[in-house]
Amino acid sequence: MADTDMPMDQEPELTQGEGGLSEEEKKNVDQTLYELYKSRRPPVSLCEGVPLSAIINATWLPSDSKAMLAESWIPVPPEPEYEQATGEPKPPPPSFDPKDQEYNEMARRLSKSAPLRQWNSLMIKTKELEKEMDVLQKKMEDRDRPAVPPKRGARAPPPPPPDDGVREARLEELRNEVENANNEMQEAEAAYAELRGSFAEDPLSLVPWMQTLFALADAGMTTFDVSGRFFPFTNLRALFSSDNSSSYYEGTESVLGMFKRRYEKERGPNKIQILTKLVPNHFQDGYICQEFVPAVIERVRGNVFGYESTEPLDLVQLHWWDVKEHDVLPTLKALQALTEDKLEVVDPTTGELAIAEPKKVRAIGLVDFPPRAILSAIQAGVPVVSLQCPFSIADRSHMASLEMAREYNIKVLARDGLMGGLVSEKYLGVAAPSTTGPEDPDLDEVAHALELANNYGGWEKTQELLKSIKAVADKHGVTMQTVALRWQIDQVC
Template sequence: MNHSKYTELAPGLTICRALTGLWQIADMERDGQKVDPFQGAKSMKAYVDAGFTTFDMADHYGSSEEIAGVFRKEYGKDASQLFTKWVPSPNRITKSQVREAVELALTRMQSEAIDLMQFHAWQYSHPSWVDSMFWLQELQEEGLIKHLGLTNFDTAHLSIVVNSGIKVVSNQVCFSLLDQRAGGTMSDFCLKHGVKLLAFGTVAGGFLSEKWLGKAEPVLDESLTWSQMKYKRFIDAAGGWEKFQALLRTLETLAKKHQVSISNVASKWIMDQPAVGGVIIGARLGQSAHIADNQKLFSFELDESDREAIRKIQRELTPIPGDCGDEYRKPPFLTASGDLSHHVESFPAPYPTKEGSDGRTKALSGTIWEDIAGFSRAVRKGNRILVSGTTATHGSKAMGGTDPGAQAHFILDKLEGAIQSLGGKLEDVVRTRIFIRNADQWEPISRAHGQRFAGIQPANTMVRADLIGDEYLVEMEAEAVVGS
């Protein structure tokens, strides 16, 4: 295990393993009153002076980027590592919009290049997320971005990115004693491909602390901070307040043993996970600083008896369902509001559609083959949707590289996008057909299909076939009956 205070996230990028998260700036400003940027910058300097040199922010974390810009100007451009995120709306995104977003962040942060730009996609079935990643990569090559990362990507789509040749150094995800989703296939993939996890939620909005030990269950309403509202939902999903109190009691015992805080033990556990590059601990700049407490993260080690005590109490919790980032894409929405109302207004159709003269509606995904061969990605007539044989083609690119599972997941995104564009949903699918080039690759393709159609289980056929295009390992088609 790496117990140093610092680690190399990527070549040329050394960070503090306890990052300071500035998402609570948005909560502090929810009454419309902005944080004084000079006072905020002064608070940031106190963290840097204590060795906490790495900060995480986003385009929607209130004025956090502007505060970071003032800090950079007042206290030196090389004093810290400033990470941000771009979280665009789930509409069709243009190349110029990507540049504008990056340039806006640079202006706010008073910087020539972003240390780490992390990208969030709301809807994998909408192809704009793929375009955005390639355009961000172009801006990296231009020198406006030093390193690319992701935030809230699940394992399947991290695999699509990596196997498509897009170099990302990190994936920022929720990872805590309450939420162990990142500890399975996500960590395995990251370790194999050299991607580091940046873990947020390690102290669950402050719930994993002495403050809540033995306390009555709070009411989930606007009296809580946004962060507390969010993580109260995680507590409920993990089994409820009584089980949470049992977890706190176990952590209290370990904290007293090491003469540290419950929050220290909770964050240390995640920091010690092999795929984790750092943990992100929130700060309310100018209101509450945890510098002295955070220093203790590097003053002790958890031994095997500590780890077994934690594993034992974790087995009593209900696992958070799904993969990383699912809380932003499917129920249960583990957000402050319990839905996506604070984040997005609506989700547009992934593909354009055209009405035919005979009552049919066509969906077009824009691949070169649709024009060459004269076909639609999908056609709806009545309540029936037929999706053409689909490969991992995006424009003129083949996605997923030589990984059959990554190609399969990208194809399933396209199938879902076509069906959504015609008024259906994945649950309406009644039949799929899968054609594979190599018989020995059936399992990762089948597992991708099984992951996406779990609980739906349409009729299915898989056959080996000589696919057109050497780069394609799998092709799929689907039939759906809307309202089925």
């Protein structure tokens, strides 16, 4: 899990807020960031129904996706032949050990789960209702209590106001609300019990990479961009597969999809956004976009949501190898067709329509498109909502595309904000990392990071940049990464 993309469409406000927010202020504040950090940064949405977190995680898998998806946190029980082979009694089945990291993580996750939050909210509501009932009940008892005769010479107290049944009606209303809340609490308890049991049924629920992704989302980073090794740092056979039948980022999609389903099972629906990519091999003879696009999008949806789901993908970003020599518009149009519900007439007399097939994609984005290609897509009626391109403190080479995006209100997902991981004290004042040694876990990929450094002007010039970033970080008492990302956030396009 590595470098970051930044949505750059609104001026952020990262100052600490004081006190609570009014209802009007809540409309203009990212609620997640406010709850976590008291930040008053405005919310950002990719399109209707798809919010974006302040920082987007460009997800590179640390290992093969099949190996990651085959992991299990559940201890493996002994084989049936254990006793015969060893002559020793079979040990008891594995159970939770309170000292285990997984046990503590499970308790923490359950404490933040949607069923428990709902139960707590209902409990508070019930207590408030019961308190109001007690007050009403006392007033009604005081009304019905016989009046005490006044002392000789004292003025008699005024009679209590006549009760026209309002209090009784309100009391009955409160009783019904308490009963409904108690029923909902029972449902929340059942959901909580089911969720607690699901950990033992899901071998991936507590593996380390799942815990890492949960931690990122809990910190406010809920948007994940499907990423990984790419040209020229990967196997060409993987990039230019012969049949165009699979997604290039299939492994990352499957891992993030498993995480999304688990996270939303615990925290509630629509909490995680996954931004996918489409990388067709249009050099292949017989490439037919009308056949390729729907088939691959269906496969991507299966990776992300599971094959039984009808949910549309949040965003599909098109990468096109050569916009000058190969026309990208037919592929964009094929993708656009998947953003629309297919309708059918259910009543010819009235013209009433119904959705025959729901849309497969919510929004379309572009990756590294030059200005002219962006304009061509817009003029062709393609509803482009985002542009992903490099833009960082070390790379401002796509300014023309950024200006085009600003003119047409296209959101920019600016990547490489940390230069592939090089913006760190670890790489300050040292020789350039080697491409021949073991993998560096702190870099997206050594070759990719070195290419970014070379594009900036070489390792020596990169060192000068890192020194400047370090000086600013020390002045403000923050990390180098914070300085680089804050610079990226503040460059409003």
